[in-house]
Amino acid sequence: xxxxxxxxxxxRVSFQGELGAFSQIAARELGGSDAIPVPLPTFxxxxxxxxxxxxxxxxxxxxxxLHGSIHDNYDHLLRFDLAIRGETFVRIVHNLIAKPGVRLxxxxxxxxxxxALNQCLHFLDxxxxxxxxxxxxxxxxxxxxxxxxxxxxxxxxxxxxxxxxGATILKKSIEDDRANYTRFFLLELPRKNRNKPxxxxxxxxxxxxxxxxxxxxxxxxxxxxxxxxxxxxTKIESRxxxxxxxxxxxxxxxxxxxxxxxxxxALNHLAELADMLRxxxxxxxxx
Amino acid sequence: xxxxxxxxxxxRVSFQGELGAFSQIAARELGGSDAIPVPLPTFxxxxxxxxxxxxxxxxxxxxxxLHGSIHDNYDHLLRFDLAIRGETFVRIVHNLIAKPGVRLxxxxxxxxxxxALNQCLHFLDxxxxxxxxxxxxxxxxxxxxxxxxxxxxxxxxxxxxxxxxGATILKKSIEDDRANYTRFFLLELPRKNRNKPxxxxxxxxxxxxxxxxxxxxxxxxxxxxxxxxxxxxTKIESRxxxxxxxxxxxxxxxxxxxxxxxxxxALNHLAELADMLRxxxxxxxxx
Numbered sequence: 001x002x003x004x005x006x007x008x009x010x011x012r013v014s015f016q017g018e019l020g021a022f023s024q025i026a027a028r029e030l031g032g033s034d035a036i037p038v039p040l041p042t043f044x045x046x047x048x049x050x051x052x053x054x055x056x057x058x059x060x061x062x063x064x065x066l067h068g069s070i071h072d073n074y075d076h077l078l079r080f081d082l083a084i085r086g087e088t089f090v091r092i093v094h095n096l097i098a099k100p101g102v103r104l105x106x107x108x109x110x111x112x113x114x115x116a117l118n119q120c121l122h123f124l125d126x127x128x129x130x131x132x133x134x135x136x137x138x139x140x141x142x143x144x145x146x147x148x149x150x151x152x153x154x155x156x157x158x159x160x161x162x163x164x165x166g167a168t169i170l171k172k173s174i175e176d177d178r179a180n181y182t183r184f185f186l187l188e189l190p191r192k193n194r195n196k197p198x199x200x201x202x203x204x205x206x207x208x209x210x211x212x213x214x215x216x217x218x219x220x221x222x223x224x225x226x227x228x229x230x231x232x233x234t235k236i237e238s239r240x241x242x243x244x245x246x247x248x249x250x251x252x253x254x255x256x257x258x259x260x261x262x263x264x265x266a267l268n269h270l271a272e273l274a275d276m277l278r279x280x281x282x283x284x285x286x287x
Numbered sequence: 288x289x290x291x292x293x294x295x296x297x298x299r300v301s302f303q304g305e306l307g308a309f310s311q312i313a314a315r316e317l318g319g320s321d322a323i324p325v326p327l328p329t330f331x332x333x334x335x336x337x338x339x340x341x342x343x344x345x346x347x348x349x350x351x352x353l354h355g356s357i358h359d360n361y362d363h364l365l366r367f368d369l370a371i372r373g374e375t376f377v378r379i380v381h382n383l384i385a386k387p388g389v390r391l392x393x394x395x396x397x398x399x400x401x402x403a404l405n406q407c408l409h410f411l412d413x414x415x416x417x418x419x420x421x422x423x424x425x426x427x428x429x430x431x432x433x434x435x436x437x438x439x440x441x442x443x444x445x446x447x448x449x450x451x452x453g454a455t456i457l458k459k460s461i462e463d464d465r466a467n468y469t470r471f472f473l474l475e476l477p478r479k480n481r482n483k484p485x486x487x488x489x490x491x492x493x494x495x496x497x498x499x500x501x502x503x504x505x506x507x508x509x510x511x512x513x514x515x516x517x518x519x520x521t522k523i524e525s526r527x528x529x530x531x532x533x534x535x536x537x538x539x540x541x542x543x544x545x546x547x548x549x550x551x552x553a554l555n556h557l558a559e560l561a562d563m564l565r566x567x568x569x570x571x572x573x574x
Binding site: 068 | 351355466468470503506514519520521522525529530
């Protein structure tokens with residue numbers, strides 16, 4: 001991580017959502033505490049902000065332990081030519097947040113993103129007088145409750161959102177399932193001299209996307225490039241291949257650094273077997 | 288398919304959406320033309336309708352060539368103990384539909400599901416005076432336009448929806464990309480004596496779900512059960528494993544019949560390698 005943080009003062013790091021979104025927590029971890037957060041409405045605009053040079057980096061969620069992959073972002077990774085430069089896991093902790101002075105018994109409405117409301121059913125069921133009100137964003141619901149000065153409403157969002165908008169946390173960690181983590185990627189423009197992480201080679205991860213020849217056993221042979229070299233594959237994700245019904249793109253992550261012989265040989269082997277292969281990035285593995 | 292259609296008169300077949308939904312077209316193909324269509328609001332209710340015996344069968348979409356897998360339904364396949372008994376591919380053809388007598392030049396608003404509107408951008412861009420109005424369902428938008436007797440609005444939906452609600456097709460096949468297919472499954476209660484398709488063994492597909500031991504090369508070894516027997520894997524999908532962050536369930540389809548020696552041996556081999564294995568169904572392959 002030390003490499004990423006060097007000379008990043010004033011770096012603009014974009015993310016999807018409002019200030020205080022879980023993506024901003026990830027942006028702080030990956031982009032450095034002195035990075036300037038740039039909230040944008042859509043994932044597409046986040047990718048564009050780096051591609052067109054308006055931001056130096058972007059932070060995007062790629063998968064969640066309860067909901068699975070964020071497929072739009074897998075598709076954007078292929079469409080935009082950006083490099084994955086870091087990853088982090090953020091535990092999703094939901095809090096009941098309100099205007100300072102407001103007590104739990106005052107609250108008759110609770111705003112949040114539908115996914116967040118759905119992850120706090122235990123708490124909501126035990127507080128039946130609070131009406132569940134879907135809103136477009138978790139942090140955005142705190143912003144709205146504060147801007148409108150609501151004294152009978154609360155919001156479910158991150159502790160960071162409470163801090164940013166000057167709100168109070170009435171109840172911490174009201175989510176049903178604590179094994180709720182989101183994995184985020186740090187993206188930058190690919191640059192020849194900066195595409196390899198300087199961290200310990202043994203603790204790096206590499207992400208690739210490839211297509212296989214449409215013959216039996218093709219994926220098995222592609223995975224052999226890693227298995228035969230004892231490289232640990234940590235994730236595989238399939239996405240439909242546009243224009244070729246029932247054929248797929250595969251996104252694969254493995255523990256390894258592109259400069260290690262085993263990883264380099266595996267990638268050469270995979271290039272030989274695959275129809276298309278692109279290295280999306282090599283970065284220090286989280287944890 | 289002949290087996291599925293035998294003795295199915297009056298069978299209730301549930302699907303998600305309104306009458307005229309693309310799922311109903313699949314339900315007609317898979318459940319027989321004499322099946323009674325039972326539209327339900329959510330996928331969960333569709334699975335429940337078979338589990339609790341209110342319907343004899345259900346038809347669910349599982350993947351689309353442009354959008355990818357319908358992950359909710361993969362999750363439901365694991366949660367409910369139903370058997371996959373058939374599959375079909377439906378080409379998604381979108382049509383501009385209106386009340387009889389209404390002409391294209393009369394239309395100032397077009398209703399449809401946001402995904403359908405998004406798949407007809409070419410047509411919508413060339414008709415800029417028509418406002419794009421998102422609605423909860425494709426067939427539901429035809430139903431609404433007809434019920435309200437709208438003379439200045441159209442809907443984008445299937446030809447079946449136009450027929451069911453007595454509407455007219457103003458323009459056929461207005462979708463941007465014709466390689467737009469959805470794969471549907473026919474689901475029934477698993478029954479000992481009816482779990483094996485009677486069709487040609489060589490044209491059957493088997494679907495399984497499994498988890499792998501958390502060691503390097505585990506997925507590769509699991510796939511070897513198929514590759515070493517020249518069994519053609521047609522799809523693999525990963526989903527997060529609840530309670531075990533960054534571990535995954537794998538859903539896999541392969542060409543083969545559970546009664547063939549190669550398939551039977553592959554499944555025994557996979558059972559030996561996997562932590563958990565369940566056969567979701569064996570059914571005649573579409574096309």
